[in-house]
Amino acid sequence: MITLAETRQAYRGYAPAYDLLFGPLLQSARRRAIRLANDRPGQRVLEIGVGTGLSLPHYRPDARLDGIDVSGEMLAKARARAAHTPLAGRCHFQLMNAEAMGFEDASFDVVVALFVASTVQDLARFGAEIRRVCRPDGRIVLVNHFSMPGGLSARFGHYLGRYAGSLGFEPYFPLPRFIAETGLTITAIRPTGIFGRLKLVEATRD
Template structure:
């Protein structure tokens, strides 16, 4: 149902920042009410923060970057990533009726990049961000989009449920990126496409060491800088169509793959 655009991709300006949407694994020892928030009588979400013991290493979804800085995220994220997401989704020529899953949808700031003739489902673990996404969906009157809370490492969808599976700047904030990647592949139908945009560890040893030096800081904020794309894709039933930066100075790579039968 999807075709890749054969036209060459234009270069984009160097961009910095990282996706503040989160789909990280939950702490099973936490009370459900503290990590999931509540829904009102219309089923909409509100609240929901995760508590942790003093001195414990924060999990990605516990970072203040997610629940306390949603306004800043909404202000900065479009400038950081929206153009790249729109460009690469357009290149896929998404056909009418395509079933799309976006993992780590956050506040929904990428949702307007999908054509209205597709059927889009967004999932995320952060209830506070999903509440923002639901409000956006209602404001825009989108009938083709829905969102729901879900753990990216344990998607509850059946195998081969979607024609296109996407994730933008999320896989480096989950606790087990390899599990998340396996789930993205599992729920994609054979012949379907997977689009992931994220920062991956540079193959250049010098650049990798420089970026790795910031790892102790970025881990406290909720994301990692040492994710190796080759290790992530190892032994998965996919064919990589493209995995490259939009331009040499960009921090992020675009991965497009097709699920094998």
């Protein structure tokens, strides 16, 4: 399990080069996820682990966005980027842990988490908090890599797992574990991004 201190340290290190390393590579998946999630006028959206805000240009200009992250360095970049998007003035960023959020129950029409599930410290608390802050009829949209069980890549992922704290993510992250621990009700899973190797996951609260 990755600790909060390890996550913060890892993303403090990634922040200066994050957009270069993970920007264009993952951008088509971000665009697809945000278009799917933010498909109606005036939605109140929560983006968990908003990072440097690479998803921001893809939101509708009438969305009301709350972006949270545990890394102050990543969040500072999101704030700077937001000023240059149509969402400027309609988004609010907070240093906040997704596993203990300060929002009231059922606050959001949509909850989004892009490449975050494999970086959090406790998947069960992450899932419980997402379900709590999402409206009963709301939607949950995530993108992540999910490991295939067995084979060479699984063995390599297991091996890299000992470095998860320094990497800031779990290299071996199978879908069944994600579903079991988050308790989310999955309604659709589609391949996306990098030759379909990522998964775009839609879920509901109950």
